[in-house]
Amino acid sequence: MSRLHPGAWWLWAVALAAVASRTTNPVLLGLVIAVAGFVAVLCRQDTPWASAYGVFLRFGLVVIAIRVVFHVLLGGMEGATTLFVLPRVPLPDWAAGIRLGGPVTAEGLVFALCQGLQLATLLCCVGAANALANAKRLLRSLPAALYEVSVAVVVGLTVAPQLVASAGAVRRARALRGDAVRGVRAVRVLMVPVLEDAFERSLVLAAAMDSRGYGRTAGVPRSTRVLTGVLVIGGLMGLCVGAYGLLDGSAPPVVGAPMLAAGSVLAVAGLWTGSRRVRRTRYRPDGWGAREALVVGSGLVAALATFLAPADLGGADLSPSTVPLVAPGLPLLPALGLLVALAPVLIADRKRT
Structure with a gap:
């Protein structure tokens, strides 16, 4: 079975990101993360960037932590349930409206957690697309007029997968030498060789683009x-x-x-x-067939079910109240739409072991 068109994976992931951008319900956001992760793990191929979803998931956890820390230190939404009080630092008059320290409420903390979870979910959707799609194959499918802009975009999109691949290679090399360091010290040890490898890759890419005449306008009026x-x-x-x-x-x-x-x-x-005015040839171009349409359609069903959900079928639960603090419910129609977004597991070719 041939591999799916990379554009189908990106459109599917963008549809899931649209669902995440529409809601702050932690139950629905957790379901988006679960759907993206399940499809990414089962449908990814044996490629260097196949583990990109796990890296983006860790980035999402860091984003949640940073959002909560900012709320605790700088404040935000207030509430009636005070958890603890931090020493308040007086600020000058020109910083009116900003506080440093003070009471931390349960309502504000839950609000910050929901916002951080929303950003983390968006990162997970991007991570799933990076783990499933080959950005270089996607570049070949774009119109010739967008070639130069697309190259820049593809280079930007492949930074994270290439760093993941470099970190894995460096970790394996150090493990073969008997150095199995982990934790915070592993970050310090791996940072220099990973950045050096990324720098070497950028030089090779620049030389390859220059040798192929990238950016030159000779012969074009x-x-x-x-x-x-x-x-x-x-x-x-x-x-x-x-x-x-x-x-x-x-x-x-x-x-x-x-x-x-x-x-x-x-x-x-x-x-x-x-x-x-741009002459390009494609060797074995990627086709777009029924499987790609079904994958994109499953993502669009999830997005439409979220955007068009009436109040009695989950539309009222997309943004649960934090003041007063109430337990979030499960939006019925958006949740069913996300279950439809699991269709790529049945449509795409599975990971070969």
């Missing part, structure tokens, strides 16, 4: 480059304004669908113009 840039930038601006008009009910009607349509036309025209 200036008028063509300017026209392509104007069309693409104008299209992106139209898409942003149109999306804002659709999301904001008070915006004038002309700002919504008309601007979105105009932006789409300009963006497509810019991509078409840019693709004509």
Whole structure:
């Protein structure tokens, strides 16, 4: 069975991230993390970046801890249930509205935990996409007009997986030499060789891109480059304004669908113009078939079930109250949508052991 298109994995993960951005319910956020992790573990391939989900999960735990510490030190939402009181540090008048120390309430602490969990869930969705998708294969599938921008994006996306692979290689090398250090000391020991390996990779990448003529504009008329840039930038601006008009009910009607349509036309025209001046060949291009559509569709079902859930089917439980503090419920329709998002386990090829 052939591997799924990497774009399908990214769209599926973006749909799960959209679910996480819509809610602060810790039960639903935990379900998003569980779904992303379950699919990432079962469907990942034997690649150097296959363990990226675990790294992003640890980053998420760090984010939660940082958010709670900031709330304890700087305050935020207050409540009636005081857990403990920290010594308060007086601040100058120009820092009015900011406090350092003071009472820490249960309501504010739960609110900070929910916000930190939301950010951690977004990181886990990105980690699942990094563990499942091959960014280099995704680059080959993008339009030729976006090639240079896409290379920069792919380089940025592969930083975390490459660091994970480098850390694993350095750890194995030290273990073979009898040094099995763990904990905080392991971070200090591994940091220098991992950063050195990352620096060497960046130099090799820069040399490879230069040898292939990356960024050169020889033979391309200036008028063509300017026209392509104007069309693409104008299209992106139209898409942003149109999306804002659709999301904001008070915006004038002309700002919504008309601007979105105009932006789409300009963006497509810019991509078409840019693709004509860039000649690229693809060896064994990745196809998009029914399995990719089903994977993306399962993620869209989860997102639509969350965004369109009525109040009696879980819409009222997406943002549970913290003042007063109440136990969060399980949003029924969004939870069922997330169960549909487990479909890639049945559709994609499993990890080979």
